[in-house]
């Protein structure tokens with residue numbers, strides 16, 4: 001068990017947050033740093049919305065709507081309903097009243113000149129988080145989705161407004177050439193004894209992180225082993241568009257294809273025991289139960305994968 005190890009986790013939203021809530025029970029949370037995708041972020045009604053950061057923070061703070069895996073539990077939509085009723089603002093992006101508090105405060109701090117890293121740290125501190133939560137970078141690098149039916153869409157237009165129905169042709173990380181590794185991200189990676197890639201969507205949640213200039217180049221030089229967890233179980237995604245995107249990009253929907261996506265970066269791959277076993281040159285693999293239906297599954301997976309890594313790497 002990696003109780004005295006520093007663990008950095010590259011992570012997206014709902015799928016990743018499931019593993020995160022297991023990890024914070026399996027190791028001291030102070031040892032955990034989450035490096036979160038911000039490619040999904042956008043400005044909406046004058047507010048800066050960071051869906052993956054919020055999903056993770058609400059999860060770790062015990063505030064999350066458990067049924068959805070995102071948003072705040074027992075939230076209302078009085079503001080959104082008023083915007084629709086009185087001002088004909090189409091409520092396509094769901095923002096609960098309690099959730100709005102986070103967006104208001106974050107936007108306030110950003111407008112005062114604080115970085116997203118600083119604003120996130122302040123939100124996390126006030127929510128009582130013991131783990132560190134970092135955005136992948138401070139610059140805005142919105143994910144743009146080029147679709148067959150509707151041309152290029154902003155990520156939330158694709159994901160929420162059009163319910164990920166349009167077929168993806170290509171994905172672009174707008175402005176990523178102007179982004180860079182923040183001091184916090186650089187430090188977290190160099191201090192890490194283990195780097196995990198959560199079972200998040202490789203194309204929509206992990207690719208934006210890896211597209212931050214300097215990120216991909218830094219990883220092979222780290223002393224820490226890098227281990228990814230499959231988001232594909234039994235030939236399908238557990239939730240969301242991962243499998244659909246793989247088909248649209250002409251890829252086989254399998255854990256092997258996910259491992260191939262990370263090839264050259266990862267030392268180990270946590271596959272699911274329901275998947276067809278595969279071997280890849282130089283890659284250590286293990287098959288575990290990665291389906292996290294409840295908190296016990298999440299903690300069991302966190303313990304099992306850290307135990308496995310401890311057996312060969314740290």
Ligand code: GDP
Pocket residue numbers: 011012013014015016017018052199200201202204205229230231232233236237238239240242243290291292293
């Ligand atoms: P999003 O940004 O909210 O879409 O969330 P992520 O990118 O973090 O996660 C989406 C991925 O999580 C999907 O590919 C799912 O297959 C995967 N996922 C969701 N739940 C589970 C689970 O219980 N086990 C595993 N292995 N993957 C999961």
